[in-house]
Amino acid sequence: MNLTAYLDGIGVLGPGLDNWIAARPILAGSAPYETRPIAVPAPLSLPVAERRRTGTAVKVALAVGYEAIATGQLDARQLATVFSSSGADGDNCDAICKTLASEDRHISPTRFHNSVHNAPSGYWGIASGAMRPSTVLCAYDGSFSAGLLEALTQVVVEDRSTLLVTYDVPYPEPLHAKRPLPSAFGIALALSPQRSAQSLARIEVSLADDAPDALAEPALEALRIAIPAARGLPLLQAVARGEACRVVLDYLTPLRLAVVIEPCR
Template sequence: MIPLRAYVEGIGVIGPGLGNWPEAAEVLTQRAALHAARTVLPAPAGLPSAERRRTGPVVRAALAAAHEAVAQSGRDAATLAAVFAASGGDGGNFHAICETLASDEPQLSPTRFHNSVHNAPAGYWSIATRAMAASNVLCAYDGSFAAGLLESLAQVSVDGAATLLVAYDTDYPEPLRSARPIDDAFGVALVLAPRKSERSLARIEARLCAAPVAALDDAALEALRVSNPAARALPLLEAIAASRTASVVLDYLDDTQLAVDVESPC
């Protein structure tokens, strides 16, 4: 079996009280406290004005994290293969579609429809960066980050080329929130490379396991971790932020988890 390992060259984070990776690193290493605040999602960079106006929270979360990770890596976004992972899609858009279909005039706008598909963020990313490399989009409920990480590591290991992983999920309005209680938007992105370089932040290697999932000691961070499927990445990010060697276990399937060995610095 080919070892599923890679070197992390760039990280992007956006979430409640977390505007970017440096801010997240300060909080994860307890040099700063996590302040209760709604996620501030910027307008997606690189898109023409018409497309920018059509984007919803899920696209903005995904692209904000992706742009930050790629900028830190110093790589050309247009050449990176990409894996996009989310447990759902644009909850606000789904709510609006359901309202329209239940109304007396059930006529959907084209914008509502094309933003409802699961690969919408990947499409907007290709427009924003002129990316021509292949992209995969997947969903594994609360294990979506781990599934995306596995897919990304497999691509890096087999193809020997750098890959961008983007995981993201956003909140749902009622009554959908009662069935899927995600409170706020969270996005995380990693640029993974097959070989060590001067840009490498950490070396990671993943394997399946049956060990208990890693929880965070900080109560606020643990609450964030369990509140959004993309935030299941936080234990991995904590190990990288602390520059320590560790093995963290991430949510994946009901009876199978994902253990990630982290060497930072590498």
């Protein structure tokens, strides 16, 4: 079965990719890509008390989510959401592990509630006032495509607009040695069942077994390979180029996702 939706908004944040407006010419090949540390904005949409408690995972998720709805001119309160990450908050995981390995095993309540996999979804609800259903999932290195499939399924079956938010953040040592993500990274896609004036492209997704598409820029390709959330970069590159095409994304081996893109502009 093929799943079809309209892509109304995009958010992206990663090293050298500050937002979709900045990333678009880079991905289209009309501007050079310059590697530099990621600049994660503060989640100003959150109340001050909650803002102080958030880690990088929440900040990245909220940043790309808000950019996607802004570019699509959408109301966050009317969107279902799908949050997908291969590991969520590595800093809290590390801090809790260190506490449990110490003599004083009392875990901070703030650490605990920020460590759960649905924390960014909860903060999104607080920040945006969204009351629609929210799904949170993890599929290791296939988390981007798993999230895309879930979001598209909701668009098609429930006939409702859905925001996909995918994100990853690196672990500190010694966990980093076992799961070496080089940087935080996030992509958000606002997907709708009907075309609108803001629609960027129509996408149609199906399972495939082709080899995944690679990026010609070596540094961007290194990000795509190294960070699960960045596996969606070939899709963003196709939209940035504004050409009808088919791209293949990594999923759960041996499966892949084939995405047919038809520009709306």
